[in-house]
Amino acid sequence: MTELLALIPDLKSLGIETATLLMFGSLLLLLLTGMPLAFVTLLVALIFALGWFGPNAIPLIVSRIFSFVNSFVFVSVPMFVLMAAILDRSGIARDLFDAMRIVGGRLRGGVAIQTLLVAVVLAAMSGIIGGEVVLLGVIALPQMLRLGYDRRLAIGVCCAGGALGTMIPPSIVLIIYGLTASVSIGDLFTASFLPGLMLAGMYAAYILFRAYTNPEVAPIPEPDEISTAEKLRLLKGLVLPVLVVIFVLGSIYGGIASVTEASAVGVLGVTLSTMIRREFTFSLILGAARQTLATVGMIVWIGIGASALVGVFNLMGGIRFVQALITGISDNPTVVILFMMLILFVLGMFLDWVGVALLTMPIFVPIVTSLGYDPIWFGVLFAMNMQVSFLSPPFGPAAFYLKSVAPPDISLGEIFRALLPFIMLQITAVGLLILFPGIAIH
Numbered sequence: 001m002t003e004l005l006a007l008i009p010d011l012k013s014l015g016i017e018t019a020t021l022l023m024f025g026s027l028l029l030l031l032l033t034g035m036p037l038a039f040v041t042l043l044v045a046l047i048f049a050l051g052w053f054g055p056n057a058i059p060l061i062v063s064r065i066f067s068f069v070n071s072f073v074f075v076s077v078p079m080f081v082l083m084a085a086i087l088d089r090s091g092i093a094r095d096l097f098d099a100m101r102i103v104g105g106r107l108r109g110g111v112a113i114q115t116l117l118v119a120v121v122l123a124a125m126s127g128i129i130g131g132e133v134v135l136l137g138v139i140a141l142p143q144m145l146r147l148g149y150d151r152r153l154a155i156g157v158c159c160a161g162g163a164l165g166t167m168i169p170p171s172i173v174l175i176i177y178g179l180t181a182s183v184s185i186g187d188l189f190t191a192s193f194l195p196g197l198m199l200a201g202m203y204a205a206y207i208l209f210r211a212y213t214n215p216e217v218a219p220i221p222e223p224d225e226i227s228t229a230e231k232l233r234l235l236k237g238l239v240l241p242v243l244v245v246i247f248v249l250g251s252i253y254g255g256i257a258s259v260t261e262a263s264a265v266g267v268l269g270v271t272l273s274t275m276i277r278r279e280f281t282f283s284l285i286l287g288a289a290r291q292t293l294a295t296v297g298m299i300v301w302i303g304i305g306a307s308a309l310v311g312v313f314n315l316m317g318g319i320r321f322v323q324a325l326i327t328g329i330s331d332n333p334t335v336v337i338l339f340m341m342l343i344l345f346v347l348g349m350f351l352d353w354v355g356v357a358l359l360t361m362p363i364f365v366p367i368v369t370s371l372g373y374d375p376i377w378f379g380v381l382f383a384m385n386m387q388v389s390f391l392s393p394p395f396g397p398a399a400f401y402l403k404s405v406a407p408p409d410i411s412l413g414e415i416f417r418a419l420l421p422f423i424m425l426q427i428t429a430v431g432l433l434i435l436f437p438g439i440a441i442h
Contacts, residue, residue: 012077016321021032023048023313041305049312050314052380062277064311065304071179072260076360078296079263084126085288085295086270090279093135095237096121109211109218112157115140119161120200123168124245128295129390133162133401151423152215152418153210155410159398160203163390166353169249170263173353173386176299176368177379180361186252186374192380198439199387199429201418206425224324232341240276247278248331282330299354306358321364323417326367333371337378337434338363347391349396356389357382373437375411380440381433388426 023044029373030040049057068074087093100114115136122132136158141436144154169189178185204439211218248266251257257265274280313319329339340360347356361382390398397417406415420430433439 002431004254007114008140016317019048019052019316020313020318020321023318030144031350036301037352038301039306041302041309041359045305045308046384047048048316052312052316057315057376060315061308064307068303068307069177072178073152073175073185073258076175076185076260076263077171077299078137079260079267080126080172080293081128081295082176083266083270084131084283084286085129085291086124086267086274086292087126088131088135089284089287091277092140092237092241092270092273093122097139097262099235099237100118105339108215108220109207110220110429111140112149112153112207112211112218115144115157116161116200116204116207116301118409118442120168120201120282121245123165123243124170124194124249125241125270126165126170128172129165129398130161130295130401132165133159133331133398134405135233137160137405141402142357144309145407148216149408150210150218151414153207153217154414155402155406155418156422157203157207159415159419160425161390162401163387163398164196164200164385166390167199169193169196169236169252170259170266171383172299173357173383174379175259176303176354176357177361177382180357181365181375181379183379188379189249189252189374190385195380195433196382197430198432199426201385202425202429206421241272244273246312256348257300291368298352302352302354304359306355310359310362314362317351323367327370333373334434335439336371337373337381340367340433341381341430341438342383344385345388349392349394350384353386353389356386374441377433377437377440381430384430384433388430393425 012022026044026047027040030043031037045061049061065082097114097118100117118140119132119136122135126132133231141154141158143178145151165171169192171189171192174188174192175185177183178188207218244266247269251265253258271280271285274284310319327336327338330336337404344356344360347360351359365375365378368375390396393399393416396419399412399419403410403412403414
């Protein structure tokens with residue numbers, strides 16, 4: 001141990017300015033080697049803790065990590081992930097898509113609108129984007145391509161619609177932000193609902209605009225009269241998903257249950273739905289549990305690493321230094337907010353959203369509060385910004401999720417090109433939230 005400590009230089013002598021540059025430079029270099037973010041942040045936190053404070057700083061890192069994983073609200077994360085995993089393996093999403101045929105009807109671009117509505121309901125059921133993009137890619141994309149829809153429009157609708165889980169409650173992104181910023185997650189859910197629907201509405205308006213200005217983009221399907229009996233059968237596919245959404249969100253908004261308790265209600269609701277549909281099997285639950293462990297394990301490890309790094313950086317005085325740099329950019333609060341949005345946008349292109357939230361929010365939220373802004377509003381703004389990161393190259397995860405289930409002739413480059421109009425709509429939505437904060441503050 002003594003030999004190891006001797007290899008670490010005295011970082012305190014460098015000063016906080018040089019140490020900050022060295023810390024973020026080493027983070028970037030290690031990430032470029034392909035090392036996972038969780039291990040990179042832990043390693044850098046350990047080196048700087050020992051180099052700045054000596055061995056006595058280790059218990060401080062441990063206490064910081066413990067406070068992160070000890071939050072009761074954090075229990076809701078695996079619950080909502082488990083909901084999404086069970087949904088992935090059941091036929092609920094397929095029946096939901098079929099039921100939405102009644103809404104699409106003979107509307108030009110109807111199947112794309114139908115896909116968007118399914119995306120909104122799935123987002124309100126689980127709050128996870130990966131599973132939604134894959135489900136839409138399996139169910140909706142082949143149908144739109146078969147009907148002769150413009151490939152890029154079909155691809156964009158599946159990716160952008162699947163990413164709505166970031167904004168629409170119960171969003172995992174909002175839960176992690178609430179934990180990091182120490183604000184009410186219930187209030188975040190309430191504030192994000194309207195902006196989430198606004199973004200979905202912007203997508204729908206874009207689809208209809210494209211469909212009606214260029215009929216070849218979204219052909220009207222052949223007449224298909226649906227009998228009353230068939231309509232009733234299709235509507236049955238709506239009942240179970242809508243009931244789950246009502247029980248989960250209704251219990252939160254009604255003050256009946258906390259977010260953690262509501263997540264347990266959601267898991268129970270989705271499990272009962274699979275039983276009613278006679279899809280419940282041991283292999284379904286086992287597969288869902290394994291997927292949940294993998295996803296939540298990733299989130300926890302990133303959280304541990306980021307918490308340790310931010311804790312060390314805070315003790316070094318780095319957070320105050322960075323806050324002073326950011327607030328010193330301009331006397332105009334809006335310019336400061338825009339600069340923070342730019343930082344989040346750039347980081348979102350290269351880092352997982354969990355890492356972005358845990359690394360930046362301890363720095364940004366105090367600035368936002370000192371500028372007189374509502375941290376709840378900023379949380380919604382952050383979630384909207386992360387929408388862009390899910391779609392933007394080079395590492396937009398939504399594109400990779402869709403590529404995994406798309407026909408072989410659809411390249412990753414084509415997917416990213418297809419997402420450009422939807423990225424512009426997301427950036428517009430971010431701008432509207434900054435210009436009109438009342439959209440997210442009631």
